[in-house]
Amino acid sequence: MKITAKNNNIVIEELENFTLEQTLDCGQAFRWQAIDETTWHGVAFGKYLKLGMCENILTLYDVSLEEFNTVWKSYLDLERDYKNIISILSSDPTLKAATSYAGGIRILNQEPWEALCSFIISQNNNIPRIKGIITRLCENFGEEICDGHYSFPTAEKIASLSLEDLAVLRSGFRAKYILDAAKKVSSGEINLEKLKTMDIDAARNELMTIYGVGAKVADCALLFGLGHIDAFPKDVWIKRVMERLFDGELPSCAKGYSGIAQQYLFHFARLTKLEI
DNA sequence: AGCCAGGGTCTGC
């Protein structure tokens, strides 16, 4: 991986195990849109980003080296050695097959509150509708960053709202869960930053004190927002995978990387519908 | 048209 700054852009060459479509549209984040075949844009950490990829060259448009180093390098998980992880996972034939379908996925390091709130919305829901609800959440209660692009609203902002205010989301029974999470986070009753360094089981237990947060939603927050790379969220697809392909348990080679394995398997399962 | 969706809570055994 070779990083250079030119013409207000950041250009990353020799980047392997990364594709925009798989990373930005694999169901781990819900706010990225394709502009054309090679270009995507969206908002994270309150900043708008447009990025494009041709061959194995990634370009982040209109980004300073400082912004890249402090925000996007970590967000896109560019420093993790996925090549090595894939080779470790590949000692199991099923995981190897999954990585061959989904080898361009990176686990995004999202903002803790955005990840938690997004996956509360995700429960018993489908990805297109999740995206719609989150779009309305940001457009109604976030800040406009540049034309038509909004930040994810803070927990404080949402905590100041009522259930009636949230009706515009059309999020159904999830609205009361969103409110409770926002209140617990904004009051400091739950300190998301602290959960990053906490033992994963203790952190999960704290998250599950939120009304409407069970093990699966908690594990998504841990994996996608709190840096717990060994969290293993079990949604309906992963449950099918575990039953049909693994006899209930992940192979031992996935130890320490179960979150990454999980995302490869999720993408693989949805893509193939397990009709394999 | 009806099943399903990156589930969780509550109730009743």
Next chain:
DNA sequence: GCAGACCATGGC
């Protein structure tokens, strides 16, 4: 501890 009803909404 565990199965089953129920929860809102809309994508396909």
